[in-house]
Amino acid sequence: MTALLEPQNLILVGIILMLLIFSGFFSSSETALTAASRVRMHAAEKDGDRRATIVARLMNVRERLLGGILLGNNLVNILASVLTTVLFTNLFGDSALALAAATGVMTALILIFAEVLPKTYAISQPDKLALIVARPISLIVTVLSPIVSMVQWIVNGVLHVFGIDTNASAWTAADEIKGAVDLHLQEGGVAKRARDQIYGVLEIGELAIEDVMIHRSNLSMVALESPPEDLFKEVLASGHSRLPVYSNDSDNVVGVIHVKDLLAALTKAGDAASVDVKKLLRQPWFVPETTSVVKQLRAFQSKREHFALVVDEYGALMGVITLEDILEEIVGDIQDEYDEELAGVKRMKEGGAVVRGDVAIRDLNRAMDWKLPDDEAVTIAGLVIHESQTIPTPGQTFAYHGYRFEILTRERNQIQSLRVRKTFEPDQRKNA
The missing domain is CATH 3.30.465.10 (Uridine Diphospho-n-acetylenolpyruvylglucosamine Reductase; domain 3)
Incomplete structure (x- = not known):
């Protein structure tokens, strides 16, 4: 006990404790800066928090960030271990017992006070702590960047020998969003319908018209040559507001009939036989089946149309695409009194x-x-x-x-x- 109170040993104890504090700082900073929410940091940055800007910048150079923190943490841990060995040698002499005691004590101190405790605290409130440590960590990373760059060059070289590309990433931003939404769905924070709608927005760019169109095998069409009374009945019985009209052959679409136009003409004429169906036909709009859904959506918006006929590369009719079909890919089924719930x-x-x-x-x-x-x-x-x-x-x-x-x-x-x-x-x- 007397030896411990000697000035040189007290100085060693003080330095070791300070190094443990630094080690805890590095450990908690690593956890906070890797677990912090990018979304919340982005929101704080937009609100003018300069610390959030620093955090965002550090998260964008993750390799340098982790390299700087690990380098600093290892330096203080190794130095603390060496000084602890010197302290125990001063106390118990140059023996195997002193080395074993120094190893055991230092392992326990680092594990509890420099690893588990600070990381447990950091993971409980990563965003708050990330903002606190942003400036000092940024300074440390900048100072240690030359050494970190050299270490990273060596690491990348070794991994390249084994055919590992550190720049490759199998996950896209869309995959990360899907993963987060699925996790919140399992935890009950997101409803299934909301999950499906988010998926619809993320995936709509991958779809072509042929993926969402109504195929011609399920298409309701009317023949121009049909008697007006029969044509009226077919249109009204279909439950659709617009129907393609063909002449002689179902591939020969000559126009599109709108129920509104048909009823207006019937009201004016007073008799179905007196209605000239040809005058009611709207010009058909043909689009290739390979057109992307996003492009077709924009075309619907610009032309202020809701209905288009889909053809293949040979010009053969493949089906129809409506604005409702595209919107359903995002918001789910849009049902009215004529639709069946989960049809089929x-x-x-x-x-x-x-x-x-x-x-x-x-x-x-x-x-x-x-x-x-x-x-x-x-x-x-x-x-x-x-x-x-x-x-x-x-x-x-x-x-x-x-x-x-x-x-x-x-x-x-x-x-x-x-x-x-x-x-x-x-x-x-x-x-x-």
């Missing part, structure tokens, strides 16, 4: 659902909260045909992507309905 999807009590073959995979994923891939096919029937490389027959079952598909009905070469449910079965080979 019937949930089963035992799990899974009976699905109509022409139901879009994206719509099914939203309705059932599934993750069926939609890269190679638009409809659920198309997915089964793509994966099996055949036209399945009723009764056949397949297992792909963690889901089981059972074919229920088929008409000609079209799968009319199938039962889909999650499964743990391994995927079948495409040529099975």
Whole structure:
């Protein structure tokens, strides 16, 4: 005890304690600056907080930030360990016991007071602490940047030898947002419908018209040659406000009829037979199926139109695209009194659902909260045909992507309905 009170040993104790404080500072700063919210820092920066600007700048040079903090932390920890060894040697002599005691004490002190305690505090309020340490850490990173740059050059060189690219990142900004939204959905902070709408906004740029259009197999059309009375009945029975009108051949679309125009003409004429349908036709607007959904949305806005006919590269009619179809990709199904809720999807009590073959995979994923891939096919029937490389027959079952598909009905070469449910079965080979 007398030896500990000697001036040189008291100085060593004071320096060691100061180094432990520095170590705790570096540890807490590392946790705070890596866990701080970019969104909240950006908001604080817009409000004029200069500390938030420094934090944002440090977060944008993450390698230099972590390199500077780790370098400073290791320097003070190593120096503290060396001085502790000197202190214990002064107290107990140059022996193995002194070295063991110094190692044990220093390990406990660093673990508790320089690592666990400061990091626990920092993780509890990272944004607040990040703003506090921003200026001193920025200064330290600037001072140590030459050494950090040299260390980073060596590290990158070694990793490059093993074929590791430190600049490559598999995550995009959209992926990060999706991950955050999914996490909040699991924690109950975000509703499923809100999650689907955010996904819709993020993914709409990846879609083409052919991914969201109404296919011609489900398209309601009327023939120009039909008697006016029959044409009126077909238009009103369709439940749609606009319908394509063809002459002789369904590929020969000559115009679009609007219910409003039809009813106005009927009211004026007083008799369906007296209405000249040709004069009511609006000019059809044809767009390529490869047009992006975002581009088509802007075209709808600029032309103040809601309805367009989709054609392939040969000019053949493929379907129609409406403004409502595009908006539904963002806000979900827009239903009125004529729409069926979850049309074509019937949930089963035992799990899974009976699905109509022409139901879009994206719509099914939203309705059932599934993750069926939609890269190679638009409809659920198309997915089964793509994966099996055949036209399945009723009764056949397949297992792909963690889901089981059972074919229920088929008409000609079209799968009319199938039962889909999650499964743990391994995927079948495409040529099975």
